[in-house]
Structure formats: C-alpha cells, structure tokens
Amino acid sequence: MPVQPSALLTDLYQFTMLQGYLEQGMEETAVFEFFVRKLPPNRGFLMAAGLESALEFLETVHFTPQEVDWLAASGRFNRRFLDYVAGFRFSGEVHAMPEGTVFFPDEPILRLTAPIPQAQLVETRLINLLHYQCLVASKAARTVLAAPGKLLVDFGLRRAHGAEAGLLAARAAYIAGFSGTSNVLAEREFGVPCYGTMAHSFVQAHDDETAAFEHFARAQPDNVVLLIDTYDTEAAARKVAELALRLRRDGIRTKAVRLDSGDLGAHARAVRRILDQGGLPEVGIFASGNLDEFAVRELVSGGAPIDGFGVGTRMLTSADAPYLDCAYKLEEYAGQPRRKRSEGKATWPGRKQVYRNYDGAGAMERDVLTLDGDAHAGQGLLRPVMGQGRRLGPAVPLTESRALAALELGRLPEPLRRLGVSPPYPVEVAPALRELAAAVDARPV
Amino acid sequence: MPVQPSALLTDLYQFTMLQGYLEQGMEETAVFEFFVRKLPPNRGFLMAAGLESALEFLETVHFTPQEVDWLAASGRFNRRFLDYVAGFRFSGEVHAMPEGTVFFPDEPILRLTAPIPQAQLVETRLINLLHYQCLVASKAARTVLAAPGKLLVDFGLRRAHGAEAGLLAARAAYIAGFSGTSNVLAEREFGVPCYGTMAHSFVQAHDDETAAFEHFARAQPDNVVLLIDTYDTEAAARKVAELALRLRRDGIRTKAVRLDSGDLGAHARAVRRILDQGGLPEVGIFASGNLDEFAVRELVSGGAPIDGFGVGTRMLTSADAPYLDCAYKLEEYAGQPRRKRSEGKATWPGRKQVYRNYDGAGAMERDVLTLDGDAHAGQGLLRPVMGQGRRLGPAVPLTESRALAALELGRLPEPLRRLGVSPPYPVEVAPALRELAAAVDARPV
Numbered sequence: 001m002p003v004q005p006s007a008l009l010t011d012l013y014q015f016t017m018l019q020g021y022l023e024q025g026m027e028e029t030a031v032f033e034f035f036v037r038k039l040p041p042n043r044g045f046l047m048a049a050g051l052e053s054a055l056e057f058l059e060t061v062h063f064t065p066q067e068v069d070w071l072a073a074s075g076r077f078n079r080r081f082l083d084y085v086a087g088f089r090f091s092g093e094v095h096a097m098p099e100g101t102v103f104f105p106d107e108p109i110l111r112l113t114a115p116i117p118q119a120q121l122v123e124t125r126l127i128n129l130l131h132y133q134c135l136v137a138s139k140a141a142r143t144v145l146a147a148p149g150k151l152l153v154d155f156g157l158r159r160a161h162g163a164e165a166g167l168l169a170a171r172a173a174y175i176a177g178f179s180g181t182s183n184v185l186a187e188r189e190f191g192v193p194c195y196g197t198m199a200h201s202f203v204q205a206h207d208d209e210t211a212a213f214e215h216f217a218r219a220q221p222d223n224v225v226l227l228i229d230t231y232d233t234e235a236a237a238r239k240v241a242e243l244a245l246r247l248r249r250d251g252i253r254t255k256a257v258r259l260d261s262g263d264l265g266a267h268a269r270a271v272r273r274i275l276d277q278g279g280l281p282e283v284g285i286f287a288s289g290n291l292d293e294f295a296v297r298e299l300v301s302g303g304a305p306i307d308g309f310g311v312g313t314r315m316l317t318s319a320d321a322p323y324l325d326c327a328y329k330l331e332e333y334a335g336q337p338r339r340k341r342s343e344g345k346a347t348w349p350g351r352k353q354v355y356r357n358y359d360g361a362g363a364m365e366r367d368v369l370t371l372d373g374d375a376h377a378g379q380g381l382l383r384p385v386m387g388q389g390r391r392l393g394p395a396v397p398l399t400e401s402r403a404l405a406a407l408e409l410g411r412l413p414e415p416l417r418r419l420g421v422s423p424p425y426p427v428e429v430a431p432a433l434r435e436l437a438a439a440v441d442a443r444p445v
Numbered sequence: 446m447p448v449q450p451s452a453l454l455t456d457l458y459q460f461t462m463l464q465g466y467l468e469q470g471m472e473e474t475a476v477f478e479f480f481v482r483k484l485p486p487n488r489g490f491l492m493a494a495g496l497e498s499a500l501e502f503l504e505t506v507h508f509t510p511q512e513v514d515w516l517a518a519s520g521r522f523n524r525r526f527l528d529y530v531a532g533f534r535f536s537g538e539v540h541a542m543p544e545g546t547v548f549f550p551d552e553p554i555l556r557l558t559a560p561i562p563q564a565q566l567v568e569t570r571l572i573n574l575l576h577y578q579c580l581v582a583s584k585a586a587r588t589v590l591a592a593p594g595k596l597l598v599d600f601g602l603r604r605a606h607g608a609e610a611g612l613l614a615a616r617a618a619y620i621a622g623f624s625g626t627s628n629v630l631a632e633r634e635f636g637v638p639c640y641g642t643m644a645h646s647f648v649q650a651h652d653d654e655t656a657a658f659e660h661f662a663r664a665q666p667d668n669v670v671l672l673i674d675t676y677d678t679e680a681a682a683r684k685v686a687e688l689a690l691r692l693r694r695d696g697i698r699t700k701a702v703r704l705d706s707g708d709l710g711a712h713a714r715a716v717r718r719i720l721d722q723g724g725l726p727e728v729g730i731f732a733s734g735n736l737d738e739f740a741v742r743e744l745v746s747g748g749a750p751i752d753g754f755g756v757g758t759r760m761l762t763s764a765d766a767p768y769l770d771c772a773y774k775l776e777e778y779a780g781q782p783r784r785k786r787s788e789g790k791a792t793w794p795g796r797k798q799v800y801r802n803y804d805g806a807g808a809m810e811r812d813v814l815t816l817d818g819d820a821h822a823g824q825g826l827l828r829p830v831m832g833q834g835r836r837l838g839p840a841v842p843l844t845e846s847r848a849l850a851a852l853e854l855g856r857l858p859e860p861l862r863r864l865g866v867s868p869p870y871p872v873e874v875a876p877a878l879r880e881l882a883a884a885v886d887a888r889p890v
Contacts, residue, residue, distance in 0.1 A: 005608040008630040011600075012641025015629065020647060020664040030650065070633055076668070116650055123644075127603040128611060135606075155456075158572040159768045161580075161614075161761075163450040164607030166573060184460065185453040188515055196457025199568075201775035202465060204783040205475065205561055209890045219465040223521070229787045231890045262788035316606075317767035323604045323758045330646035338649040342674045343707035445654045445676045 004056065007063045007088075008070075010124040015071070019081045021117045028334035030116035031351050032123070033108035034130055035329075040321030044416035045425065047141045047405060048101045048109045049172040050133030054126055055391055058090045061122060090118055094386035097354075098396065100137075100175050100405030101381060102412065104427050106369055107354045109134070111382060116333060123328050131326050132165060136172040139293070139318045141409060143311055144177035145417055146297035151308030153195045154181040155288055156316030169316045175401045177409065182310070190398055197225040197258050197286070204230060210239045217243070221252045225286060228257045228271070237271040241278030256284035256307065264289065265304035272305040286310065292319065293419055339440045348433055349440045354381040363413050370430030449501065452508045452533075453515075455569040460516070464526045466562045473779035475561035476796050477568070478553035479575055480774075485766030489861035490870065492586045492850060493546040493554045494617040495578030499571055500836055503535045506567060535563055539831035542799075543841065545582075545620050545850030546826060547857065549872050551814055552799045554579070556827060561778060568773050576771050577610060581617035584738070584763045586854060588756055589622035590862055591742035596753030598640045599626040600733055601761030614761045620846045622854065627755070635843055642670035642703050642731070649675060655684045662688070666697045670731060673702045673716070682716040686723030701729035701752065709734065710749035717750040731755065737764065738864055784885045793878055794885045799826040808858050815875030 021027065036046060063071075063085045072082050092114025103109050110130065112119055143152060154173045157166035170186030180193035187194035198216050206212035209231060217224045224247070228236035237257060244254040257275070259267050264287045275283050287299065288310030296309050313319065329347045330338050337349035348369065355368040355378035368376045385392055415422035466472065481491060508516075508530045517527050537559025548554050555575065557564055588597060599618045602611035615631030625638035632639035643661050651657035654676060662669045669692070673681035682702060689699040702720070704712050709732045720728045732744065733755030741754050758764065774792045775783050782794035793814065800813040800823035813821045830837055860867035 005612075006630050006633075008633055009602070009608050009611065010629055011602060011627040012629050012639045013627065013643055014641075016641045016665050016668060017643055017647045017661070020643070020661045021650075023664040024660050026650060030646075032646070067633075074632075116646075120644075120646060123646075124603050125608070128605065128608060131604050132606045157454070157456060158569050159576050159771070160573065161577045161606035162609030162612075163454050163570070163573060164609045166454065167450075168607055182456040182458065184455055184457050185451050187519075188451075188453055188512075194457045196459075196461045198458055198462055198465070199565075200785045200787065201475075201477070201561075201565060201568075202462045204775045204785060205466075205471060205778040207781070207888075207890075215469050216462070216465045219468040220461050223461060231786050260787065261790050313768045317762070319767050322762035322764050322767040326604070330649045333650040336652070340645045340649060341676050342645065342705065345706050443652075445652075 004060055006067060007061050008067055010121070014121050014124060015077065015081070017120055018084065018117050019077060021120070022080050022084055027115045027117055029113060030119040030330055031332035032112045032119050032328050033331050033352060034110040034126065035108045035327060036105050036134070037325040037327060037345070038105045040324065042421055043138070043321065044422040045102050045104060045138070045412065046134055046324070047137040047176055047408070048097045048103050048134060049099050049137035049175050050130040050168070051096050051099045051110065051385070052395055053129045053133065053168065054110065055094065055386055057125055057129060058094065058122060058386065059390065061090055061125070063088060084117065088118070088121065089389060090114065090122060091389040092118055092386070093384065095382040096385050097381045098383070098404055099401040100408060102364070102408045103381070104367060104425050106348065106427060107367065108352050108382065111351060127326065127328050129168075131324055133168050133172040134326070135318045135324050136169045136316065137176045137405070139315050139321075140173035140176035140178055141405065142293040142419055143296055143315065145409060146293045146419060147300050147309060150300065150306070151286070152178045153308065153310050154178055154183065154315065155310035155312035157183045159313040160316040165316060171398065173315065174398060175405050177402065177405055192398070196223070198227050200227065200230045203227060209236055210243060213240060213243055217247050217252055217254065224252060224254045225256045225258055226254065227260060229259055229261045229267070233259060233262060233267045234270050234274065237274040240283070241274055241280060244280050244283060245278070254280070254283050256286045258286045258288060260289040264306070265299050265302050268304045268306045284308065288312065290314065297419060337436055337440050339437060341441070348429065348437060350433065350436050352433070355379065356381055358411065362411055364411050364425070365413070366426040366428060368428045368430050369433060371432050371436060374430060374432040376430065449505055451512060452506050453512055455566070459566050459569060460522065460526070462565055463529065463562050464522060466565070467525050467529055472560045472562055474558060475564040475775055476777040477557045477564050477773050478776050478797060479555040479571065480553045480772060481550050481579070482770040482772060482790070483550045485769065487866055488583070488766065489867040490547050490549060490583070490857065491579055491769070492582040492621055492853070493542045493548050493579060494544050494582035494620050495575040495613070496541050496544045496555065496830070497840055498574045498578065498613065499555065500539065500831055502570055502574060503539065503567060503831065504835065506535055506570070508533060529562065533563070533566065534834060535559065535567060536834040537563055537831070538829065540827040541830050542826045543828070543849055544846040545853060547809070547853045548826070549812060549870050551793065551872060552812065553797050553827065556796060572771065572773050574613075576769055578613050578617040579771070580763045580769050581614045581761065582621040582850070584760050584766075585618035585621035585623055586850065587738040587864060588741055588760065590854060591738045591864060592745050592754060595745065595751070596731070597623045598753065598755050599623055599628065599760065600755035600757035602628045604758040605761040610761060616843065618760065619843060620850050622847065622850055637843070641668070643672045645672060645675045648672065654681055655688060658685060658688055659692075662692050662697055662699065669697060669699045670701045670703055671699065672705060674704055674706045674712070678704060678707060678712045679715050679719065682719040685728070686719055686725060689725050689728060690723070699725070699728050701731045703731045703733060705734045709751065710744050710747050713749045713751045729753065733757065735759065742864060782881055782885050784882060786886070793874070793882060795878065795881050797878070800824065801826055803856065807856055809856050809870070810858070811871040811873060813873050813875050814878060816877050816881060819875060819877040821875065
C-alpha cells in the first residue's frame with residue numbers, strides 16, 4: 001500500500017463515541033466482525049480481498065501532533081479524548097479469511113478483538129478498505145470465469161472513483177485472476193504486471209494512420225500493440241498487415257491489434273481474416289470498450305477470435321452492483337454477546353467461525369456458521385493473522401492470494417460458476433449460534 | 446486537496462505514447478477537451494466539479510528521482526524518455542467551466558492546450574479527478590432538488606470506493622448543496638462542515654439503552670443526536686422523551702433522534718408523536734439508511750416529519766449510474782483540427798466554446814456548442830483559468846462554487862428539476878462546427 005491517509009479519514013461519530021466511551025471508562029474488550037448481509041442481485045458468491053491493506057492500516061494508524069492540535073482547535077473534544085488519540089495505536093487481534101477466499105452472506109471475513117475505543121475507532125477505514133476490494137475481486141472473478149485462458153487486463157483507472165480506487169482495484173482484480181493492469185503505480189506498489197498499448201490521440205495527432213502505427217512500433221519495438229479503430233477498423237487492419245511485414249524485416253514483431261468500438265465480435269472476425277490472409281497468424285487481437293463479464297462471455301461463447309480483453313469502467317465501478325451491503329458490527333462486549341435487532345438488519349451475536357465442507361470431487365458443498373469454539377466438520381476459514389497490533393507472519397505475497405483465488409474458483413459448485421441466478425449456496429447456522437441469539441434476545445435492553 | 450498521488454498513477458500507454466512522440470520530435474501544441482458523451486439513463490443534466498483538484502494536480506505533477514529510477518529499471522524506456530520525465534512540469538493553458546456549473550452532453554467542461562507530450566501525460570489523472578467529482582455532484586444535486594430546506598449530510602465514506610473517493614465526494618456533494626459530511630478529513634482539507642451522531646455499537650456496548658443515550662449526551666452535551674433503532678424504535682423514542690426532560694433540567698439540549706432502518710416515514714410519524722406528546726417539539730428527527738434522491742423525495746412528498754437526511758452509499762457510488770461516459774479527446778494538433786470517428790464515439794473537432802441563453806424569467810433556455818472565436822449570443826461558459834502551468838487567480842473558495850451551484854439549480858428549466866425522464870435540454874451545434882467536422886472528415890487518413 002502507498003501511504004495510508006490521515007487517521008482523520010473517518011466518520012465524526014467515531015470520535016463522538018470515543019469521547020463517550022472514555023468518559024464512562026468503557027475500555028473492555030469488544031469483538032467486531034465484518035461481513036456482507038446479502039448478495040447483490042444475480043450474484044452467487046463473493047471473494048475476500050483487502051486484508052493486507054487492512055492489516056497495514058491497523059499496524060500504522062496514528063494521529064500526528066498536527067492532527068491532534070486540529071482536533072483540539074475544533075472545540076469538539078475534551079482533554080481526555082485528546083490525550084487518548086495522541087497516544088493511540090492499535091493493539092488488538094485479528095482473525096480473517098485469507099484474500100482470495102470465496103465467501104457468502106452472514107459469514108464474517110474479518111473478526112477484530114480489541115478494547116472498544118480502539119475497535120470502534122478503526123471501523124470506517126477498515127470497511128472502506130475491505131468493502132471496495134471485495135467488491136472488485138468479486139466482480140473480476142466473474143470475468144475470469146467467463147474467459148478461461150484469455151489475457152485479462154484492468155483498464156479502469158481513469159473512471160475509477162478516485163486515485164485509491166484505481167490502485168486497489170488493480171490489486172483486487174489481480175488476486176481474482178486478471179493478468180495485469182494498465183496502472184503503472186499498481187506495478188510499482190503491488191507488483192501487478194503492467195500492460196499498455198496506445199490511444200486514439202496518438203493516431204489522430206498524425207496526419208497519416210500508417211505513419212502513426214509505424215512511429216509507435218519503432219519507438220516501442222518490444223510492445224507493438226496497435227489501436228485500429230480511430231477511423232475505419234478494417235481499413236486500418238489492412239494497413240497493419242502491410243506494415244507488419246515491413247517491420248518483421250527489421251526484426252520488429254507486431255504483437256497485436258486492439259479494437260475499441262463497434263461490434264467487437266464482427267470486427268475481430270474480419271480483422272482476423274485480414275491478418276491471416278496477410279500471413280500474420282501470430283498477430284493477436286485484443287479488445288476493449290464497455291466490457292464486463294457479460295460482454296466478454298458473449299464474445300467468448302460466440303467464438304470471436306479475440307485473445308485478450310481490457311476490462312475497465314464496469315469492473316472498477318462494479319457497475320451492475322456498485323456496493324455491497326456490508327457491515328462491521330459489535331458481536332461481543334465485556335464478555336457478553338451482543339446483537340443488533342434493527343428491522344432488516346439483525347445480526348448474529350458472538351465470536352464466530354465458518355466451517356467449509358467439500359464433496360468427493362473437491363467442490364464446495366456447504367458451510368456452517370457457528371460460534372468460535374463450537375467445532376464442526378470441515379475447514380475453519382477464519383485464522384489468526386494479527387496479535388497485539390502486529391501481523392503474526394510476513395505479508396502474504398499477492399501471487400499467493402492469486403493462487404488461492406484460482407483454487408477457490410476451481411472449487412466452486414457448478415451452478416455458482418454461471419453468471420446468472422443460481423440456487424443459493426447452503427450456509428447453515430449452527431444450533432449453538434441460534435441458541436445464543438435467542439438468549440441475547442431474551443435480555444432486557 | 447491532500448497530497449496528490451505519485452505521477453506513476455497513470456496508464457502505461459501514456460508512457461509508451463510519450464516515448465513515441467519524443468522519438469518523432471512531436472512536441473507541437475495539442476488541444477484536448479474533457480466532455481461527457483451522453484447522459485446516464487433518467488438524468489436530465491450534469492454538474493461540473495473537480496476543477497480545483499485538477500488545477501492543483503497540473504500545478505504540482507512531477508516525477509521524483511526515485512520514480513524516474515524505477516521507470517529506468519523497468520527496462521521499458523529509453524534515455525530521451527527518462528530525461529523528459531525527470532524534467533517534466535506542466536506548462537500549458539486551461540479553459541474551464543467553473544465548478545457548480547450545470548452542463549450537458551458534448552459540452553467540454555475543460556479544454557487543455559499544451560505541447561502534446563504534456564497534454565497526453567496528464568490525461569488519466571485529469572479524467573480520474575473530473576469524472577468522479579462530476580458524477581457525485583450530479584447525483585447530489587438531484588437530492589438537493591428533492592429535499593428543499595432539509596439538512597442533507599454525506600454519510601458515505603465507509604462504502605465509497607477507497608479513501609480519495611470518500612474525500613472528493615464530500616467536497617462535490619457540498620458544492621452541489623449538501624450541508625456537510627460525516628468525513629472529518631473533508632472538514633480539515635476542504636472546510637466542509639462535519640456532522641456526527643452515534644452508531645449502534647455504542648448502544649449495544651451498554652447493557653441498557655437509556656444508559657447509552659445518557660452517557661452519550663453527557664459526554665457530548667453540544668451535539669446530542671441519539672440513534673434509536675438498535676432494538677425497537679418507538680420504545681427507544683419513549684426512553685428519549687423521558688431522558689430529554691431530565692437532560693433539559695441539567696441544561697443539555699437533545700437536538701435530534703436518528704432513525705436508520707425500517708419504514709422511515711412511519712417511524713418518523715410515530716416518533717414525532719411521542720416527542721411532541723412528551724413536550725419535546727424542538728427535538729428533530731434525522732433519517733438515514735439506504736437513502737438516495739428517490740427515497741428522499743418519497744419521504745418529503747409524503748410529508749414525513751423528518752428534518753434531515755444522511756445520504757451515503759448510493760450517492761458516493763452514484764448507484765443508479767456509477768460512471769459517466771466521459772472522454773478527454775484530442776481536438777487539434779499542430780494547428781490542425783482533429784476528430785475521432787470510431788463507431789458510436791465520434792467527436793466534434795477544434796477548440797470549442799459553449800454559449801448559454803436564458804429566458805425572460807432567467808431559466809436556462811438553450812446552449813450553443815461552437816468553435817472558440819465563433820461568437821454567439823449568450824454567456825460563454827468556458828473561461829481561462831490557467832496559463833503557463835499556473836492558475837490565473839487564487840483558488841475559488843468552495844463556498845463560492847456552492848453558491849454558483851445553487852444559482853444554477855435555480856435556473857434549471859422546470860422539466861429538468863424533476864427526477865424522472867425529461868425532454869432533452871436543447872444543445873445546438875453551430876454551423877461553423879458542423880462545417881469544420883465535414884472538412885476534417887474529407888481529409889484522407
């Protein structure tokens with residue numbers, strides 16, 4: 001992660017509540033869990049991402065003296081509050097599902113245990129980091145399922161919602177199985193491989209389209225991907241066919257052409273024919289322009305001769321479902337399980353664990369949501385990752401999370417691999433958890 | 446703006462094209478314009494925002510020695526490229542519509558004039574900054590129209606797409622007419638007034654709901670807004686009614702209660718009755734939870750006794766239209782008008798200006814899109830704001846942009862003030878521009 005933003009990037013109510021907790025001397029241990037309440041329409045599963053960013057945030061979050069002064073000058077806070085934030089560091093525990101894990105509604109993907117002032121104070125940014133990366137990884141995973149064996153590149157930085165969205169999306173999409181990104185900073189910060197071609201403006205700035213192609217190729221002989229839809233796609237493909245032979249004589253290989261508008265499938269077929277007839281079967285076709293998993297699936301299943309896709313805006317904004325109904329909720333305080341009962345937003349109390357079971361072929365079969373300590377068959381998905389405010393091990397390399405995601409997508413039950421509606425994956429709530437919820441509800445408030 | 450991210454936050458193709466331009470000695474003047482191709486479904490207008498962020502970016506963008514070294518080590522670039530980026534500063538001109546201006550498809554809101562390597566290199570981040578702020582301002586403006594006289598507060602940071610989205614959205618929504626934000630950093634960075642209440646966890650952490658309310662009120666006597674839906678909304682309202690009288694005796698004023706779930710209109714009516722019967726007409730009702738302009742309009746037009754709204758996720762993700770079909774396109778190079786003709790993505794060539802005309806009552810009547818220098822009746826909306834890479838005047842205060850936005854919303858033709866579909870606002874393309882496009886099309890490529 002690049003520099004975390006100021007600890008003031010939070011909701012004011014975290015501060016007003018903190019002052020309340022401190023005034024009452026309420027500093028006992030709280031357990032909060034981050035989970036998604038329900039799936040977006042037409043989605044069958046979600047993919048966990050953002051944990052490393054969250055852990056880095058927890059390890060580093062603090063208030064600078066200037067920030068404390070500014071809070072003091074606002075006149076909103078008392079001395080006790082200001083002293084607390086001046087010395088604030090996170091010292092709690094975290095259990096979490098590894099990045100790349102497939103998960104379902106009501107399953108916590110992160111459980112945080114810390115004195116309540118700390119656990120509360122980190123809420124906003126934790127949600128902000130986890131929500132967006134889960135959102136993009138979940139969307140990107142669908143594109144990966146729709147385009148087996150194709151090169152997939154994130155092209156979305158420009159219309160991502162701000163700088164950090166562009167950066168975190170490149171990371172999340174790579175975990176989910178994308179090959180790389182157009183975003184240079186994502187390569188530097190995260191090691192996500194970076195891809196780049198050319199824009200229409202490069203062609204437009206030349207009076208002659210062929211000259212534009214040739215200039216680009218000679219300036220970038222190792223990365224010749226030519227954008228051919230600025231004026232007339234097939235006409236440009238013929239220019240490329242002629243040029244590529246000349247370039248070949250000079251030892252320059254034309255890697256691919258890029259299509260960015262019109263009927264991509266029809267253009268791809270026509271362009272493939274032109275390239276093949278020109279003796280250029282090795283020149284690939286790369287397509288972009290308003291793509292998402294549905295468009296990619298249609299092109300792939302229609303047999304369009306396209307070797308790779310640039311997927312941008314619709315993935316980085318998760319356009320069909322631009323947010324997840326997620327929450328970070330208090331499940332236990334001072335040893336007592338807690339539960340919110342708001343209409344439509346009730347939560348399961350207590351510290352929880354998720355057990356996953358697989359069928360004989362290795363496909364996910366059912367999950368059990370239960371209390372931590374109530375052992376069930378299957379694999380426990382939440383593991384300890386932070387203690388006393390420090391990671392328990394080295395940061396997980398992105399390639400490892402990516403490998404896990406690939407394994408997870410391979411284990412998805414067949415109906416969930418489709419892009420449309422599927423029967424919900426079974427997540428059973430264990431009797432121990434139901435009993436605890438009933439007991440909590442019986443307490444007066 | 447807080448610190449701009451690294452100049453490496455861009456698409457790789459900006460670098461590959463730069464190397465191409467430099468190899469060919471192509472450094473003549475380019476004119477790029479930023480515009481939106483078409484309105485999202487069910488939208489009648491857009492609002493310009495993000496200009497100050499864009500100008501700050503242009504004034505400060507540069508590559509650090511470490512970044513240049515990293516680019517060199519990537520092996521992708523030649524010496525000429527590396528020398529260029531090492532010395533790169535933006536030295537061009539910008540014309541733009543002021544933030545808060547209402548605009549329509551095909552109308553440039555920003556025109557940038559600079560040597561082509563510079564103009565190209567800033568593309569990605571410029572779009573990234575302008576797109577998102579226009580997106581949020583346009584969405585927020587609709588909520589402002591739907592809730593005249595109500596307090597509107599941005600609550601969306603946690604589910605915004607990353608840190609910067611949360612920050613820029615607070616800014617854009619404030620320009621559009623929101624009263625403030627929950628985001629503390631937005632107050633510090635931009636002076637957007639900050640609002641905060643309490644979360645369910647504060648209530649849950651107490652064994653007794655009334656005790657939670659009282660502790661909060663006594664810790665924050667100047668900002669007593671109590672969240673009453675953690676367990677049973679009306680029961681909590683009765684607790685507040687009793688508590689508020691006790692607090693009043695101690696000189697503490699209960700400002701409002703907050704509803705966050707269930708049927709907000711029905712709860713508001715029941716809670717209003719409880720508060721009024723308790724002799725507390727001065728205690729307001731604030732509502733939040735999955736709100737957008739449609740939900741707010743329904744509550745307002747239904748007469749729900751709600752004094753203010755917290756609007757979050759759906760505004761910050763612009764959930765019904767999470768991106769704009771925007772572009773930053775080359776319109777002129779080396780004195781020659783240029784035009785992209787890609788299917789469905791053709792652009793108008795040349796340096797342009799927009800003239801706006803008003804009817805006798807001061808409402809917007811029609812715009813004319815034409816070439817810069819082709820004077821028409823009406824107000825020219827694009828004004829010079831940067832020359833030689835420096836702002837031509839001091840930064841425009843946010844309150845001034847906000848005042849302009851209010852004026853603009855007041856000038857909207859009546860059909861555009863409604864949230865549904867409206868007849869498109871007339872934007873005429875002047876003959877001079879049509880003739881230029883035809884002339885450009887007649888040139889061979």
